[in-house]
Amino acid sequence: GQSLEQPSEVTAVEGAIVQINCTYQTSGFYGLSWYQQHDGGAPTFLSYNGLDGLEETGRFSSFLSRSDSYGYLLLQELQMKDSASYFCAAVSGSARQLTFGSGTQLTVLP
Amino acid sequence: ETGVTQSPTHLIKTRGQQVTLRCSSQSGHNTVSWYQQALGQGPQFIFQYYREEENGRGNFPPRFSGLQFPNYSSELNVNALELDDSALYLCASSPPGANVLTFGAGSRLTVL
Numbered sequence: 001g002q003s004l005e006q007p008s009e010v011t012a013v014e015g016a017i018v019q020i021n022c023t024y025q026t027s028g029f030y031g032l033s034w035y036q037q038h039d040g041g042a043p044t045f046l047s048y049n050g051l052d053g054l055e056e057t058g059r060f061s062s063f064l065s066r067s068d069s070y071g072y073l074l075l076q077e078l079q080m081k082d083s084a085s086y087f088c089a090a091v092s093g094s095a096r097q098l099t100f101g102s103g104t105q106l107t108v109l110p
Numbered sequence: 111e112t113g114v115t116q117s118p119t120h121l122i123k124t125r126g127q128q129v130t131l132r133c134s135s136q137s138g139h140n141t142v143s144w145y146q147q148a149l150g151q152g153p154q155f156i157f158q159y160y161r162e163e164e165n166g167r168g169n170f171p172p173r174f175s176g177l178q179f180p181n182y183s184s185e186l187n188v189n190a191l192e193l194d195d196s197a198l199y200l201c202a203s204s205p206p207g208a209n210v211l212t213f214g215a216g217s218r219l220t221v222l
Contacts (some may be wrong), residue, residue, distance in 0.1 A: 062116070
């Protein structure tokens with residue numbers, strides 16, 4: 001089967017750095033994506049790692065290690081608006097479908 | 111450019127009824143996927159449509175069916191509704207072979 005594990009909750013203060021880890025067990029794996037979802041909103045794409053290593057997009061970075069079936073999302077210079085749920089999602093299968101983790105609720109405190 | 115739009119935004123049905131949810135894909139996107147998101151959980155893949163044909167399916171029973179139209183818009187149909195079908199149904203579109211999905215805001219279905 002397919003499964004992804006990530007922490008359920010993380011709390012940090014404005015301006016801090018936070019790392020959300022994700023481990024996965026997925027067959028037909030292509031890569032790891034990260035999505036952000038605010039309460040009641042649509043998931044929005046943050047990053048995709050198809051190869052091992054670090055991808056950087058502004059304040060957000062994502063890392064993948066295929067040999068360890070592990071990835072993480074790094075959020076720097078946290079802002080209040082970053083409070084949301086963050087999902088790792090494995091891309092797999094002929095349809096390149098996403099298998100999502102259960103999400104990490106990030107709370108940013110002033 | 112317009113994003114992904116879904117309708118209706120909220121609806122309430124009773125057990126055993128049927129429901130149809132609609133999705134307009136983002137301009138230029140010809141692949142549409144549907145996901146079910148239960149409260150407090152991550153979205154689960156239902157199926158994907160490309161060129162008006164089902165292109166992949168998750169672990170959902172046959173009473174979940176869909177259509178894609180020539181303009182790339184799509185419908186999700188659920189027959190014989192069960193209480194556990196209460197969820198947020200998300201539609202996402204993408205260009206073919208892309209690893210980035212653009213999601214709509216979803217249709218919130220409540221089954222009583």
